[in-house]
Amino acid sequence: MKVSKFGGTSVASAAQIEKVANIIKADPSRRIVVVSAPGKRFDNDVKVTDLLIRLANASLAGEPVDRALDDVLARYRDIALDLGLDDGITSIIADDLARRLAASKENPSLYFDQLKASGEDNSAKLIAAYLTSIGLPAEYINPQDGGLVVNNPPARVQALAESYANLSQLRNRQAICVFPGFFGFTETGMLRTFDRGGSDITGSILAAAVGAELYENFTDVDCVFAANPKAVDNPAEIEKMTYREMRELSYAGFAVLHDEALMPAFKASVPVCIKNTNNPFSKGTMIVAERDFSERPVTGISADSGFSTLYVSKYLMNREIGFGRKLLQILEDEQVSYEHIPSGIDNLSVIVRSYQLTPGKEQRIVDRIKNELHADDVSFSGGFSMVVLVGEGMKYSTGLAARATQAIARTGANIEMINQGSSEVSLVFGVLQKDETKILQELYSEFFTPVFAG
Ligand SMILES: Nc1ncnc2c1ncn2[C@@H]1O[C@H](COP(=O)(O)OP(=O)(O)O)[C@@H](O)[C@H]1O
């Protein structure tokens, strides 16, 4: 049995959904299908999830919602019409959205989530109806009925252990299960969504739960490339990589798969395959537990912007027991998580994602570090990117860091921070955001030209 997840671009229009149906038809082992909300049909298009976010914001602000609501409904109406479905499914979706809009706004975050999740939920209802209409008996599965149980706020949304036993029952269904991605329900029945891009996580949870032979993640590219194809021309194709490599690369900017989508599949030993809905016969990228990494030490290079640095210096910092703990406690009090902490004897830097900060938070953090930890110098600065080299083989390759720093030096850019974990599966360079692309391109040509990845 395979679990096949189809991303937003794969279900963006009737033509795309027809391709999805052909893919399902071509392989009877594709028994569980996870779908996203309709995504972008062309470059400047708006994903249904983003239309729903607009709708939820308007509704929460007490503004008129007619226009935003119609934008969402029109997407489903057009798809249903083009697929030759009758008005029934469009009415079901319209009634569903009306009910969600009328829900209690007492907890805005929950209100927001239940509207956002309707994108995937209604997509699953529509696709199940379509598959059935063309003679592929399919059943929409509500994640609450299926048993996808998630934790309570304010913890980050994750599936609870009991979900796996509950969802394993889907193995026994006769019809093809069409399961909406992106959300689950708490034990008390509250709907909560995963992070953006979280339908990938749902697919992985289901694949683990049913012990699938393969978790297929269908998107709009033939494979995972060694660098973002939007930043590097014609990047090498990665045929095979490990879960660990993919997790590092996804976390650091490879948007093709959510980084939290690796762990459930990994724990259940389910291999993952990234495939293209628009070119389903291309081999795709296999993500597995082990691979031969003798051929090339670096598997991929990613880059991500939007980082800030908290710089703290204090004479004899390294001798002061508990300094780091107290500093991180201040960040915890402000609900800020950190990415890296490179340090010297009298100073350290904490790298954080800038979206977590506000001018007020920054000021409170700086004041507390000065007043409570008696630091000599404390400041925040923003506008950083992290460029990350990833590869299981890096550990066995001498001189790799030297090659990387020389490549960066050739661009004329300065390295603000270097971090290499002891596992040596990744090497991180903190650089100014403005230098990100040229550094990525130079590193790519250092490690990937002219040989092709494999
Ligand atoms: N290294 C990479 N390899 C392949 N695709 C990448 C990479 N980095 C970023 N991407 C982007 O990821 C996109 C696919 O992910 P996403 O937009 O979430 O698709 P979906 O709608 O199928 O979920 C691709 O169109 C591509 O632009």
Ligand SMILES: N[C@@H](CC(=O)OP(=O)(O)O)C(=O)O
């Ligand atoms: N629709 C949600 C969840 C998701 O996973 O979508 P996609 O498969 O299009 O990345 C989002 O846009 O975040």
